[in-house]
Amino acid sequence: MTTVESFEPKIIGFLCNWCSYAGADKAGGMQLSYPPNVQIIRVMCSGRVDPQFVFSAFEKGADGVIILACHPGDCHYKEGNCRALQRHCMLNLMLEQLGIEKERCRLDYVSAGEGEKFSRVIGETVETVRALGPLRLDQ
């Protein structure tokens, strides 16, 4: 049985190929430690993250989702991260109506050089979702 103490959140991370995935690599290269709860899916651009992916992640058992993008102005495809932000803000409004705390779906910016920020953001997200508890989609 899952208790609050033993609950290990399962989080899906969508990382942009050009900045954030490289940022995750950087964190690895720097041998920074961060919790292992995030399962990373590399996408070519945060703008590729279809809101269907986020719903699917929750439906298939994820307790949280994190989307990591290039900083504004740095997108390899000029404005994919801007689209990701706009979708994320709108999606958050819908998630609240659907009874899912918006803190379970986070968007942040990590550049290729920000290994430390990657490690911090992952740590924060895991703690936030852990505090919220498991997301159970009982029908």
Next chain:
Amino acid sequence: MMNGMPLSGVRNVFKIGVTMPEKPKLAVYWGASCGGCEIAVVNLHEKLLDVDAAMDFMFCPCLLDTKKKDIEALPDRAIAVTLFNGALRTGENVEMARLLRRKSRLLVAFGSCAKGGCIPALANFTTKDDLLNTVYLDNPSVDNPARIIPSGTTSFPEGEIHLTPLLERVKHLAQEVEVDYYIPGCPPESHQIWNVVEAVLSGDLPPKGSTIGCGTLTVCDDCDRVKEEKRITAFRRNYEFYPDRTACLLEQGLLCMGIATRNGCGAPCTKANMPCTGCYGVPEGIQDQGAKMVAALGSVMDIGDTTGLSEGEIAGRVDDFLATIPDYAGLFYKYTLASSTLGGRVMR
């Protein structure tokens, strides 16, 4: 004839009428619905006579006097086609869905309620108890001092009244029984109903589980408005202005759902200068209409020049942009909440 000339299916109709000893039985049943789907069937106009010539239209509580016990008395699979409209809101809806599944060779989810839950499924944004409290206790126009919520069995001097139980959640038909085909629409367009009747009679049907009586693309494909580059500087609502009659409604800021809605209707709403509200549901290959609307709108919002703004300020500007619409989920899932990925508000 609706289009002036008899269609090929009409010839098949008579052929079948001659060669078969008994006309195939047609049933039209309603679950939780408004009756609009029956109106759409009646809107076949003179073609109803062709339907009657080819099929034995034998069960339709809205139009005919056949009873449930008559259906129960039929052998299994005796009905050729049942067009089931309406969502599943009550135990009785489920019972009838199972009965008609057993008695029908083809069970068709007819209309948006049977296909995706439609308006009745908007109740899935709340719990059953909250729903009952709102309807029977908290509504400002309700006077219910004894705080009675009708349910179960109630005794009256004249006898007992049994109320069918409400399901915890509104379901679409395929969540309870196997569905052979889906016809979208709120209601389905009559010319598409006729297309389906023809297809059924000629046996020219796609693989089971297909959505029929519609296209596979989006309403934009049916809509003849002029489409240019989409950059929306603000979302606007119907009451705020009279839209231009030729330009794309989405480009004018209206949240027209044609972009994430299956075609086949012929875009009557945009022809009438009203935005598509999404009644034909998801296009082929899409699971979640609301998610697709978010994806589409996220690409066309124009929040202006953000040079020099901090990340927080940019996010604030997006939030301000979005604040003009009060109910995104209700808007985007008006017809498909029950069949969406999450199916409604997460119950905990």
